Amino acid sequence: MREDRVLNILPREVRLLLRREALNLDCLQEIRLRSEMPLLLIYRGEELFIGKTRGKPYIVTKEDLREMLDYISNYSLYAYEQEMRQGFITVEGGHRIGMAGQAIMENGKVKNLKHIASINVRMSHEVLGCADNVFPYITRMKGLYHTLIISPPRCGKTTLLRDIIRQVSDGNAYLKGRSVGVVDERSEIGGCYMGMPQNHLGIRTDILDCCPKAEGMIMLIRSMGPEVIAVDEIGGEEDVRAIEYAMHCGCKMIATVHGGSMEELRRKPVFDKMLKERRFERYILLGNQQHVGEVQAIYDENAEEIGRC
Numbered sequence: 001m002r003e004d005r006v007l008n009i010l011p012r013e014v015r016l017l018l019r020r021e022a023l024n025l026d027c028l029q030e031i032r033l034r035s036e037m038p039l040l041l042i043y044r045g046e047e048l049f050i051g052k053t054r055g056k057p058y059i060v061t062k063e064d065l066r067e068m069l070d071y072i073s074n075y076s077l078y079a080y081e082q083e084m085r086q087g088f089i090t091v092e093g094g095h096r097i098g099m100a101g102q103a104i105m106e107n108g109k110v111k112n113l114k115h116i117a118s119i120n121v122r123m124s125h126e127v128l129g130c131a132d133n134v135f136p137y138i139t140r141m142k143g144l145y146h147t148l149i150i151s152p153p154r155c156g157k158t159t160l161l162r163d164i165i166r167q168v169s170d171g172n173a174y175l176k177g178r179s180v181g182v183v184d185e186r187s188e189i190g191g192c193y194m195g196m197p198q199n200h201l202g203i204r205t206d207i208l209d210c211c212p213k214a215e216g217m218i219m220l221i222r223s224m225g226p227e228v229i230a231v232d233e234i235g236g237e238e239d240v241r242a243i244e245y246a247m248h249c250g251c252k253m254i255a256t257v258h259g260g261s262m263e264e265l266r267r268k269p270v271f272d273k274m275l276k277e278r279r280f281e282r283y284i285l286l287g288n289q290q291h292v293g294e295v296q297a298i299y300d301e302n303a304e305e306i307g308r309c
Contacts, residue, residue, distance in 0.1 A: 004025065011063075014039060014058070023041075025123070027043055030120060033060045033118070033121075036060065037060060039057060039059070039060050065117070087099055087100070094187075094192075095124045098121075122188075126199050127156075127163065128166070130160055130163045131160055133295065134295060137282060138164075144168060146247065146281045147280065147284065148283050149161055150258075150262070150284065151256065151285070151286035157256040158189060160284070161189065161232060161256050164230075165202060166201055166202045168202070170204070178204060180205045180229070180230060181208070182206070182207045184211075185211060185212055185233075187210060189230070190207045213234065214241065215242075217229055217246050221251065228253075229254070230254040230255070231256075233258065237270050282300065283300075285299070
């Protein structure tokens with residue numbers, strides 16, 4: 001079980017606490033360690049404090065953070081300078097270890113981090129088949145619609161995106177397998193470790209890891225000729241221009257964006273323009289309901305609701 005691998009990089013005291021609590025690691029979303037602050041877990045969508053004594057949360061020490069950094073980097077943080085300048089390291093199993101501390105600057109850009117005071121472990125969970133119910137809405141006559149997933153934080157947008165990619169790549173009852181190009185800017189979709197994806201993204205998928213989305217989309221079109229391009233968390237105008245370029249090149253787009261509703265999306269000028277131009281043909285809105293990845297509603301290119309699942 002790949003979630004168990006996270007235990008091997010945790011400080012000894014934290015590792016013992018988690019084992020004593022006998023938590024279901026499939027339901028563990030984040031582990032937050034802040035120097036001289038209580039250990040905080042995000043478990044089943046809720047905050048959870050655990051400690052050696054009931055009612056008294058465990059306080060993370062500076063020694064805990066140093067111990068964990070040694071485990072993460074195999075006792076050589078210098079070797080991970082390239083990853084740390086982005087604020088995170090991806091470990092075996094596809095789990096992302098985010099860090100915060102003092103930034104080391106060079107020529108106006110972040111070169112590295114030092115004096116790490118916070119570590120956030122974001123657990124990578126695959127839910128194979130979680131996209132089954134959306135395929136009747138995002139396909140037609142064996143074709144794929146341009147699809148945008150809208151979701152608040154921690155509602156499973158990357159998990160849903162990952163399974164859509166896998167099924168589009170492998171093919172299913174709704175469409176034949178297609179070549180998919182994935183720009184994985186923060187190593188969350190594929191969870192690449194030493195160049196190899198830790199998540200299942202299908203047999204026809206090519207991944208560009210740790211590359212800016214806008215630049216990566218154009219690179220993939222020129223080098224790999226994908227039929228479908230997938231990206232996570234689009235944001236600025238540069239991303240939108242690259243998406244429009246990909247669409248003009250004949251690529252189908254699957255993307256995600258932070259948001260709680262269609263109305264919220266309209267309040268962002270760059271996305272309001274895309275809505276008015278009907279760039280995307282399907283919108284999947286996720287909600288923070290009973291479980292991660294629950295679809296609240298699906299909309300067509302006119303932003304009219306066409307279903308729920």
